[in-house]
Structure formats: structure tokens, C-alpha cells
Amino acid sequence: MKYEISKKHGLRGEITVPGDKSISHRSVMFGALANGITEIDNFLRGADCLSTISCFTKMGIHTEVTPTKILVHGNGLHGLKAPNQILDCGNSGTTTRLISGILASQNFSCSMVGDASLKKRPMKRIIRPLAMMGADIRSTLGNDCLPLRINGKQLHGIHYQSPVASAQVKSAILLAGLTADSPTSVTEPYLSRNHTELMLRTFGAEVTSEDTTATIYPAEELYGQKIVVPGDISSAAFFLASALIVPGSEILLKNVGINPTRDGMLTVCREMGGNISYENVKMDGEPSADILVRSSDLHGITIQGDIIPKLIDELPVIAVMACYAKGTTIIKDAAELKVKESNRIRIMVDNLKLMGADVEETDDGMIIRGGRPLHGAVINSANDHRIAMSFSVASLNCEGETTITRKDCVSISYPRFYIDMKSLVNAGQDFGRVY
């Protein structure tokens, strides 16, 4: 299925973006390992988080889906059952890597698979540290990718110096450390998102954090919780960018998570000259706020170093904003983008060039010379949700129509994306047509 979108002016309105993907995954996983019921409010019902639920269902966890909440009936730290089928992680790296950390210490064996994109993503980054803890985990094709076979064993604590700033790697190790025989710590080159540390503490685990090191102490028990998932800043990013680049726009984004390890998009928008303000700041386990954004004259900046993990998923849409900014934007230290759902450096650069942008691929990012008018094009989404949404944004302020292939991939993280985007377009403007 294709989707065509054309130039807009004056986006207006309020959007409540869906629940945070990272926090939704974790709430089901930790709820499954806890004793008692975990009640999750504003859970993201996107395909990735549904893959997590389906894996735990196969391991004997009962999950009730009500119209407003998800209830996870936890079976305790040692209560998962051997699945009688392969665990299918779909498109979700978070499901695969975090569950691997959990499975490494169970008293059964099982295998994990995923879709065509997930099968290409690197798993050595978790195989190595988990093996150092004594895990029996291997890539069955010997290529350090899925399928993975894990034979659960008693693990021992380690200190791991991670070569990558990755919350998935850190979380896999911390989860394995939950039932290891001694404390486990992970040091990262830069601090990655800390949802695992925050939420495990809420569930009763002892986890400490100092600079870029997180340490977990073996736990006796986790306790079911009430979790309120804030709106996903990575989804809000598409509307932040849209409002900034479409003249005459003003949008209020309600209840967006603003955890400081995730807020790099907001820093970058401000540094580029974006008019953004917070209202109604709240703290409910994780911080959140309503964000008011107005169209602004943007200018190019350099984005590098420790901010990269705080906006890694937002870089595709930041690249779009950079095309509409005056001057040059340089994105560095972002080689991780190559191993996401697609090679996001290559795909962004190729598609932006098709729209007429002056953009250059580098080893660890890209250089964008902004200010050239963009024009419509046929965009290859590579079946990557964040690419499809980024180019929906790009097409809002360019001449001519843009077609996005396999546009339905947005269901991975934001099933209502096109509906919400359409609601911002003023009456009389036709958002797009589906073929």
C-alpha cells in the first residue's frame, strides 16, 4: 500500500501521543517476573509491544487486555514456563535483547526468531556479556544474529564495560543480574535511557546508578505495581518537527515523557531555534509534560557525543528538520543508526536526496546543508516505521506529492499516526490519499 501527502500550512490542535514503547515493554516484562498483578495504564498497543506480550503468553503469563488497561499476572522471578513454541519477537529489538537477559537464567531452553529486519540485527552485543556471566546462548546460524538458542543456567555477576551506549544491552545484563549469584554492573561510553533502572527499583529491586555505571544486586522477589506509561517522546518528535517546519503552526502535545535520558530531541529543537515550552510538568515514576510547539525559523547545528543516545530514534526526523533549517547540520557519533530497523543513515540520505536535499552520508552520521526547497518523491520506507513517519513530516512542507511505500509499518510504534497527523491539518486541506 502507498500513501501520498502534499504541502500543508498552519497545523493546529492537540495530540495525545501513544504510550512510550520502551516503558511499555518493560512494564510487561517486569510485571511477568513479579509476584502479584501489574496494572498498566496507557500501554502502547503497537506491534512491537504486542510481540513482548505474546512471548510471555507462551511462557505461561496470563495478560488481561481491558479497554483501558493491561493486567499482567506475574509468576515471580522463577515462575516462567518452558514455551512449547519458538518465541517470535517480530520486528522488536527490545523484545529480543531484554528477553534474552531474562531467559539466560531460567530452568529451561528455548529459541527466539524475528522478522526479516530483526534477523539482520547484531546480537553479539548481548551474547558476549551474557556468556561472560555463564549463559549458554548461541546464534544457531553462527552469524551472531537471530535465531538464538538459550539454555537457561545459574549465572554469576560480572562487571561489563560495554563498547556501545545501548539501553537494550544494559537492560539485558541487568535483567540477567537479577538472579545471578553476585552483583552485576554495566558501564557505558555514554548514558543510555534509564527506564530499566527506574522501573526495576519501583518493582523492589536494588539498582544503583553512578555516572554511566548501573549496578544490580540479586533480588529475592519483585512486587506487582501500578504503572502509568507517559506518552512516547519518540512519537511526539514527529509532531514537534512538523509544527516547527510548517509555517503558521501551533500544536499542544499532551502528557509526553521527558525523562532526561530521552530528551535530546527537545534540546536539539531549542538549539536549532525552535519555539518550545512545557506546561503541566508531572512526576509519576517518570517525568512528563504537555509541550507547546510553534513554527520557527530553524538553523543548522552539530549533534554529537553524549546527546546521541538521548535522541537516537529521533535522528531521522531531525535530519528532516535540518533540511528546512538555514545552514549546515552535522550529525556525528551515530553509527548505531546503521543497525536499527533499517540502515537509517543510508535510507535517510537516499530518500532525502530523492526529495532534492543537499545531504551527504558519513561513516557515523550525515551532513545536511539546509535551505534547499524539497520536492515530492516516491519514498522507500524500507518497512521502517520511523522512516515512514519522518518522510510524512518532510512532505508536509514541500512542493508536489510524496508517496510512501509500505506506509502501514507505522503500526510498530504508532498505529494511529496518520489519523493523528490528519487531525492537525486545517479544514479544507486534504491530508493524503491511500492507494
Ligand code: S3P
Ligand atoms: C530501546 C533502546 C534503543 C532504542 C530502541 C528502544 C530500549 O536501542 O533505539 O528503540 O527500549 O531499550 P539501543 O539500546 O540499541 O540503543
